[in-house]
Amino acid sequence: MAIGDTPTVTPGRRIEHDVRAQIENGNLHIGERLPSEAELSAQYGVGRNTVREALRALAGQGLLEIKVGKRGGTFVTRPSAEKISGSLRLALSLMAGTEVSVANLVQIREILEIPAAEIAALQRTEEELAALRATLFDPYHVDPDRVFGCTGGFHLAILRATHNPLLPIVASPVFQVLEERFLRDRAPQRVWLDVDRDHREIVDCLERHDQAGAREAMRAHLRAARQQYYQDMAES
Amino acid sequence: MAIGDTPTVTPGRRIEHDVRAQIENGNLHIGERLPSEAELSAQYGVGRNTVREALRALAGQGLLEIKVGKRGGTFVTRPSAEKISGSLRLALSLMAGTEVSVANLVQIREILEIPAAEIAALQRTEEELAALRATLFDPYHVDPDRVFGCTGGFHLAILRATHNPLLPIVASPVFQVLEERFLRDRAPQRVWLDVDRDHREIVDCLERHDQAGAREAMRAHLRAARQQYYQDMAES
DNA sequence: ATCGATTTGTGCGTATGTATC
C-alpha cells in the first residue's frame, strides 16, 4: 500500500476501492471467485457487514455477481451492455436540463447516428435489413405507443447494423432521453408522416448499400427531429 | 411456493429497484433526502442491514450520497461526469478484447473526435486555446510519463473546447482505453515526433477557427494512431 | 466549549433459506 493514503477513509470505502482496483489492474480477472465474506472480513479485519456492503456497492455497478448455494459466492463479471446503457440513460436523463442542454444531446445524436447510417449501409446483412423493415409503421393508423416503439426500434436497428457493439451502447441512451422528454405522444400526425417517409428512404439506401445516400438521408431526418424538439420546447 | 407465484425477489433487491424507480420517474428529486435507515427498515419491514445494502448498491452507481451526522442521511444525487466517465472507462476496458475489438474502439474514437475538432475550432475560447497549448511537449526530450499525460490532456482539451459536456464524458473513456492498452511507453521516439507535429497543426487550425482544417488534421492524426495500434498489436 | 440528539458506521451473534453434493 502506498504511503500517505487518505487518513480518514472508512473501512467499507477502502475495501470497495481496493477490490475495484484489483479488478481494474487485472489482479482479479473476469469469472474469478472472491474469497468468502468470512475470509474477507478476517483478511481486512472488519465485520462481515462491512464486507457485504462494499461488495453490494460493486455489484450495483455490475462488476460483481453474487450467487447463493454451496458453489456460490461473489464472482468478478464485466458490466453487460444493457447495464452500461441503462446507467448512461439514467445519468443523461438526470443531467438533462441542468448540466446538459437539449442542444448538447441533439449534437451528440447527430455526431453518432449520421456516421452510423453510413456504416450500416456498408455492413448490414439481409437479416438486419429485415429487422429494420419490421420497424416501419403505417402513419395513417397511428397507435401512439406502437409508433413510439417503432421509432426507437428503427434507430436501434441502424446502430446494430453497424456491427460495432459500442454504437448501440453509447448512442441509444442519447436517443432514448430525447424521445422520452419530447414527443412521447404529443406529436401531431403530420410529424409521423414525415418520420415514416424518412425512415423508408433510409432503409432504401441501406438496401442498395448507398453509404452517401444513407448518411445524407439520416442527416436530413435528424435535422427534422431537431426542429421538432425545439418547436416542442417553445410550446411548453 | 405456489404455482404462478412471482419468482422470489429478495427484499434487498426490491428496495434497490424501488428507490431507483422512484428516482427515475421523478418521485424522488435531486437533492431530496430519503428517510433514515431506521425509518426505511420499519417502512419496508426489513432489517436495517438490508436497507443499508440496498442504499449502498445505489450509492455505488452514483445515485445516492450518504452523509453521517445529525443533519446527515441519504440524499438523491445525479452521477457526476467523472463517475459516469470512470464507469464507462472501466467497462470498456473489461470488454476490450472479447465483446469489443480494437477496431470497434478506433471507429468510435474517429466518429467522436473528428467532429469534436471541427466544433472546437468554432467554439474554442482563448483560455481553452491556452490550455491546449499547455499540453504540447518537446518530442526531443521525451519523459514517457509526461508525454503520456500530455497526449491525454491534448485530446481532453479538444473535447472540452467543444462546449458540449457530453463529448468528454463519452469520448475520453474510449481514448483512455486505447492509450492504456497500447503505446503506454512502448512507442519509439519517431512516433512522438509525428504526434507532436499533428498536435501543433491541429492547434494552429483551432487558433484561426479553421473548421475544415481542424477536422482533416484530426482525421489524419487518428489515422496515424490507428496504424500505430495495429502495428503494436502485430508485434505482440 | 460542552453536551445531547440524530444518523450513519461497524461488529457480532443467530436463525433461515437454498443450492450442491
Next chain:
DNA sequence: TGATACATACGCACAAATCGA
C-alpha cells in the same frame, strides 16, 4: 434424504461523525 457451505436476513449494541442548543 441428509449434510454441508454459503448467502440472506434480522436484531442489538456501541462507535463515530455532525449539528444545534
